[in-house]
Amino acid sequence: MKYLKKSLIMAALAGAALSLQAQTITITSPWELKSKDPTVGGYAFTRMGITETLVSINKAGGLKPQLATDWSVSDDKKVWTFTLRNNVTFSDGEALTADAVIHSLEVAKEKPGPLKGVPILSMQSKNNSVVFTLEKPYTLLPAALGHHTTMILSPKAYDKDGDVNQVVGTGPFNVKEFTPPQRLSIVKKDDYWGEKASIDEIEYIAASRSVTRALMAESKPSIIAYSLDAASISRLKHNPKLDVMSIMLPRVITIKVNHKHPFMQDINVRQAMSQAINRNGIAASLLRSPEIKTTQLLPPSLSQWHNTDLEPFQYNADNAKALLEKAGFTFNGEGYAEKDGKVFEITMRTYSDRPELPLIANAIQDQFKKIGIKMDISIGSYTEVPGGHQDGTLEVALMSRNYATVQSPLNNIASDFGRGGADWGAMNWENEAVAKALDALKLDNTDDAADANRALVTRAIQEELPVIPVIWYKQSVVVSKNLKGVSLDPFDTTYRLNEIELVK
Template sequence: MAWEFVLRDNVSFHDGTPLDATAVVDALTRAWTQPGVLKKAPITDISEQDDKIIFTLEKPFTALPAFLAHATTIIPAPSALDVEGNPAHLIGTGPFQVTEFVPPQSISMTRFDGYWGKKPILEAATYLAAGRAETRALLAESGDANIVFTLDPSGFSHLQRVDSITTQSVPIPRVVALKVNAGHPFFDDARARQALSLAVPRAGIAQAITRFPEAAAEQLFPPALNKWHSQDLAPLETDLDKANALLAELGWTKGEDGILVRDGERFSILLRTFPDRPELPLIATALQDTWRDIGIELEVSVASYSEIPKGHQDGSLHVALYARNYGLTPDPVGSVLQDFGTGGGDWGAMGWDNPEAADAIEVIASTADQDVRAANITKVAGILHQELPVIPVVWYQHTVSIDKKLGGVVVDPLQRSYGLSEMYWTE
């Protein structure tokens, strides 16, 4: 089996060298041999022939074009790499070229006049990373930033009253979720994970913390993923009595201090999260309060997001709270295969394998038959809904503020493009 791709003519990298088949094959081979979505594709070889890029596969894989749109498959110029083949510069083929990069805080770029497509109207742009939501809101209000993404509820509410700004809230395929170590003795029975889910106050979190009541996650895949979101699944609910009953079935009894005990061991666990998304620590605190009501002692650690994949890899993770984007590839099967295929993933299942789900995901990624695909998507969604290796909390709303003097702004619900090429100043 093979896929063949024909390169567009007359495309140049920002350093003036041509985009040719050799550069593409070298870049994609490097991506294939490193961690990323291509590692999950059944590729046996990437080669070139007559200016075509040829992927040789072990078996049919219709998801390949979607995988090639992932961030890890970007094709840089050969000069972007050092002598050892490691990334050293940002040199691509897009409508803007990088002029300055100060990781992890900022990147500046100017219009690339040699771009093959429609030329941008804007001459330059700068991206600035600001970790604190309060800082982002202040940058918007002061006019020091023309577009600001990911505002906290209070900042978003305040900016709606600022005359020079328009705001948008766009449903996106990102979910605030709990990753549970299903290999831990506390969580290796699905009933334990179901009990945790029953003790998640989704409606309260959506109302009081994210302030989008309609975003309480009734299932893992949000409505923005219409082919994966199921109308047939019973909505996840909050019911502490049911949670207590499930834990009692598993042999847990409350001690004198109200914390559950089984075989002399307290139900005491650590939840890891990070502050980059301002709602996460607040949600963690809400969970800490509610889970104590069912006898679970929850310690919260707010640190770097890297602590979550680290805990996955070394086996120390109990529970993690994070936001997962299922739109990182145009077809969500890319993220689903990484998260819930055999072996799980850093941002998906841990200590949980379901051969039926894994087989169904493989079918979804390989078939062109839309009816077969839909049936297997339904199967996967149902298994995840019942087994809960990842527990959904709230669906995400992408909050954005935009300077009214800036036109042509379209907020991408998949968060794949800022749309700089279409923007322009109105005055």
């Protein structure tokens, strides 16, 4: 009898332990948690619901209030007023105030991000509002204030030098434990101002290898696994405990080109490289999604920036070789292109954080070889792309670029293709007509001239190829069937974790 009683107690304790475990969700992706700095790791904190911004993006792609309840602009479009939400607290108990918002934004505008390009003269607190005075009209201010680099933190989150020493936000979750670069544990915030979370605790695990994330999806009781390779997705579709969800993102896989390279500064060469790429083969055969082959830089979902008047990209290896000949190349006995006694040989940098990139790089390597371009592949950290841009050593890179990290693609397009280019955009490419069109769009992107300016920009990108688009991006996510309310954000800014419930 005594043994039976002990067994019942042990069984009850085991059941309680399993019940407790069932209240924990795991999120896994390849993206490491590099830093507490919003400009480096801020995307993870906003996705996980720890931090928030003044405005956010709704499910239809428009702006919606977040920490600001509304905003207005003066007739001359130089003064913006953002009214703050009442009764909001940070996870350290401090109240959200206009001064706290200004402190975070003052730090943000001195660091890389959309706010750095906003012509702000001053930010002032007025009652429960923040008033921005601009040097000149800038229609993208609300969109910039929805970027993760402008997340609002408690004043106590910063040290005396303005560096973030702890992530203290206003979101539906608080940080429990932060162990960079792999792990982050969060717990629900009971006094959150908005829709409260039902999940008690969520663990984020960064796993660089797709096969590792796939194995986690099969073994963890409640998991959301991001960015799996096509083969793993195909296999996991047959697992009765898992669902596969997919969504098109405003993200594009492109080849970044150094336009100071002695060969690639010739537009004929860049057009040859583009025509050598069998986009349909990569999309349909390699990634099993024929609809994601690019016809131009941005997909139809970004309708204002998808120019239906453009001739779509074509695959034509024979014409690609003819373009190389037009640029002055001949072909040696091994079939490689030569000019001025030098073989056309380049190194493509890429990274495995997105598992499809090395696969695509290998396909492009074979396709370039057919037209006489000898290409080596260097797989490293994603930081080698901006690093190579900054020190000038990059030749080409295969990269994934999100063109709508804020509500309007204009922010990133202006950064990437405006004067000077950008780490994730054009490199040593200049087009003054494009720069002027982008400047005009920043002043007013709704007037009659805006459509003509967007058309000018998209046509120049299509014809001059400052970057070479390869495929549009389809996000596939594996989700445990015991999770209810999971939805995917088409702008990839949030995991919407406070909307998720565990099915008993």
